[in-house]
Amino acid sequence: MVQATKRRQANVQRVQQLQTAISYIRQQKQISNLERLIKYMHREHGIGKADTERQLQHAVKDSLILSYTGIGFKGSKTGVEYEGFRVPELEEIEFEDDGHDWYCFDCHCPGEVVCCSDCWRVYHRNCTPEDTTEATFTCTVCKAGRKKNKTKRKFLNTLLSYTVMRLKEKTRELHRIGHREEEKKYMPFFVYKPMDLNKMEQKVTQKQYRTVEEFLSDSKLIFHNVFLIYGDDTKDGMAELARIMIRDCKYDLDEMLQCQNCYYMSNAKPKDWFCQPCEISHELVYAKLKGYSYWPAKVIRYLEDNKYDVRFFGSLHQRALIPKEQIKPINIGMKDLNAKRTTGFVKACEELKLHQKLLEEQLLKPGKKKTEGEDNDEESEEEEEEEMENIGDKAEDKEEDEKSHDAVSSTSQSAKNSNQKVSSPEDSNIVTSSEEYIPLEKKTKMQIVTATIGVQTSKKTSNSASKIAITQTDADTSNKTCDCDTKYNKIFNDFKERLENDHRDGKDKALKELAERLQRDFEEDKQQAVSRAMGKLQQELEKVRRQTEEKCKEQYMEEMKKLAQKHKEAISGTKKKQWCYNCEEEAMYHCCWNTSYCSVKCQQEHWHKEHKRVCRRKR
16 A cells, blocks of 8 residues: 655645734734734634644644744843744745655645655545555556557647637636746745646647646646645635636537547638538537527537537537437438528538538548557657657767768678678679768778788688789779769768758747747736736726715715805894895884884885784784
């Protein structure tokens, strides 16, 4: 059974809270001791004393927080020994790297974990479906990578390039992880293997992915790192964004596994892409969507609840889940179909006919199936190409050394053969394949050596024959004129020039791609910076607007209170005065209980008019 080890014990979220507490206390020019940490954790996060002490001990054991002892030098604490805590600096971080992560790859928590023997991932026993009772443990990702992949690596990475492009469109915040302030603060402590969408795109460009599971594991690694840095407290935070990214990634990979041709065509969209037949033919049917007539469609997959996942022919190529009752075979007559021959329906039928035509051509000319041996040859070729790419500029020097080595080997081999068989004078003048790479002077010397060996062998049989062979060899060597040196020097120079041109073109292409990638990253960073600045400006404007509205509202209420008070005072003053009954001006002369006048004239007019009949004044 694999032995489980406790790589770390402290909870990631609690350690981050403790590190924040230590930084806050030290900013207050105070000693970050246990008592102050307990008060801070209880006040800010509602964590009790026992939990704080336990997590602090675990963090110190994990070297995420450093403990030190000092002596007080102020007030009543002068000369008293105390224990303080501080956050280690980046240059002080020296975690022992044994090739494995510190936290479970599935639940992202510390504790007793088992380490994979083939990669850096670790799991709790309850978090992995694999058997942990054997002598070695291999995780799900590594086992999936061992399976033989029928898809070529180049085509697989082409498909994955569309997937990573779609993920980058939806989750802009996950393009780069490590440049934000919070990420710089926590990544050195908790993240073992950094990963982001830009790195995944780079791996796709370099065709490093061998299986779909490797790509999915990298997307899960992004979520693993985001969870460790930001936690899972907020639903609208980075962790939720990473969850959405994984969900979209799984959906795209499922679509890819269902039919690679459909996935490629729907993204590349060449001419008549929907009409192109796939390696595994799709069933053609007439499907009826609610509110529409029957329409030609491809069956993408069959669901368990008697539903068909279909994609319709036509301009939009829409996709829908159709019940089995609303499906009819493709060979049904148009009269039985009872469909309206609209412009869209006619166009869809034409596209269907083109698809059937291409399908018939594919059936009439079946492609040659590749055997396992050919697949293995292709895989070995891909591996050789990768090795050649890694060798790079060293290829030219190695080729020159190998050529000289091959020439010497061929010469020594010919010498051995001459000891066994007597060489004739004609054989000494034959140019072998090894001599093609040797200059003329070296070839002449080698011919003489070969002839000499032939002479030594032939002496045992006949002295006259050796004299004839030596004479013949010398004559041929002296009389023979050859321009092989110029010829092969020219070929070698052409080959060298071609290698230099290829190297220069590859270097220019790599520099151009690097410049484009840096430009894209710069534009993304620039856009993010502008977005952050605009967001911050918008927040400040909103804050100023709220403050201004509140201030104006307060001033308005104060003015209204003042006006109401003035109005009340005016009404009170008006009530206290007497008014002329005739002209309604302020009265000066009182007549009776409710009648007053401003002047004698008004009194006389009102008296003769009506008041003398009702006046209650005693005469």
